[in-house]
Amino acid sequence: MEQHVDQTALRFNQASIIALGLLGFVLGTPLGRWLVLFTALVLAVGTVLPAAGLFKQFYARALKPLGVLRPRIVPDEPRAHRFAQGIGATVLLLASGALFVEWSALGWALVWLVIALAAINLLFGFCAGCFVYYQLSRAGLGSSSAK
């Protein structure tokens, strides 16, 4: 059965991750780590219970009805995006853990990794996972590469 995804909701999700990550970094570790943790938990909840994702809810209940953002429904696979969101949640949870134990350099490096991948996907439509998979296969580290 063909499934569909609202591309605008996805992009709003990515933009929220980037914005909150940047805000957390600018605020500094004592305050920012709470923002990172909050973002990680929102993503984690959204991965396990897609309908409960806070960013998605804000988009659906506020931005879309007010006409601030318009939906763009396309054939797509929701599971792929939930997987990517789960990866983001995991990395941000690790980042917040590092920030809370005062490993600030590691924590912010992980946050910036998530920001970078989200920004590249949002602005260039680039799937980092797809790229890494293929390059590893070419290097002989994939599951079925043949030279």
Added chain:
Amino acid sequence: MIERVLFAMVLLALILLGGWTVRSWARGRQRRVIGQRVASGHAASQATILYFGGPRCHVCQTLQTPALRRLEQAKLPSQPFEVRYLDATREEALAQQFGVLTLPTTVIVGADGTVKAINNGYAPEERLAAQLLA
């Protein structure tokens, strides 16, 4: 805080610059291929979509393959075509020839055997249809 704002702006600019640079380089590679004639092997008067995928490529299986199937079912009477799947992890020379950087990649080859378009990453059926008819 000002220092952190400036640092964040610089990092963000570097990320965007890096992304734009890589995209420009990839498109440059593709432009060198577009317009070239490929080796014979496809039927005359029929366009071909070369579909580079991989056995563990999740986007290939969940997005690109269904999109190609929908396109095949919809048919394009003015431009008959065939889809030829290639495992990019095994057909490395061919993948290199077309500048494949990521999976899935689709290459539109016209009925005259020239490369018309290359899509690095998932390409929806609307875009593929437009490229076939162009």
